[in-house]
Amino acid sequence: MTKGKRIKHTFRLPPALSRQLADYARRKHVSQASVVEAAVASFLSPDGSERLEAAFSRRLDRISRQLEKLDYHVEVGNEGFALYLRRWLAATPALPGEATAAARADAQRRFDHFVDALARRMEADRHLSVEVRRRSEIDVE
Numbered sequence: 001m002t003k004g005k006r007i008k009h010t011f012r013l014p015p016a017l018s019r020q021l022a023d024y025a026r027r028k029h030v031s032q033a034s035v036v037e038a039a040v041a042s043f044l045s046p047d048g049s050e051r052l053e054a055a056f057s058r059r060l061d062r063i064s065r066q067l068e069k070l071d072y073h074v075e076v077g078n079e080g081f082a083l084y085l086r087r088w089l090a091a092t093p094a095l096p097g098e099a100t101a102a103a104r105a106d107a108q109r110r111f112d113h114f115v116d117a118l119a120r121r122m123e124a125d126r127h128l129s130v131e132v133r134r135r136s137e138i139d140v141e
Contacts, residue, residue: 076129 013021025032045051095103121127 073127073129076132080128 021032021035025035028035
């Protein structure tokens with residue numbers, strides 16, 4: 001921005017934008033005029049749209065990587081659950097009618113134990129996806 005002769009401009013801003021401008025200038029310890037000057041210069045700059053596009057592109061790339069990581073974790077969870085369910089169905093016989101109530105009580109106790117163990121594992125930051133990745137790296141070597 002050039003120093004020297006300045007031309008006065010008068011314009012109006014919506015109240016919400018005016019408050020944002022004042023808050024920003026106060027936080028940055030600069031004048032509101034310097035913030036407006038920098039914003040107008042940036043907006044009118046020929047490479048401003050290119051900088052904005054590059055910033056959006058970087059952000060979209062980061063979001064894409066995060067979604068890929070999330071997809072991997074969901075897939076590991078789904079496959080782990082499917083593997084467990086197949087094994088459980090193969091190993092667990094159907095119960096006769098009279099044993100059902102006792103089996104339900106035992107199942108509730110075992111499920112509570114499972115939830116407690118899962119909570120401890122998550123708090124300790126020991127995730128299955130980390131173990132799967134570590135083991136797959138060992139297998140590759």
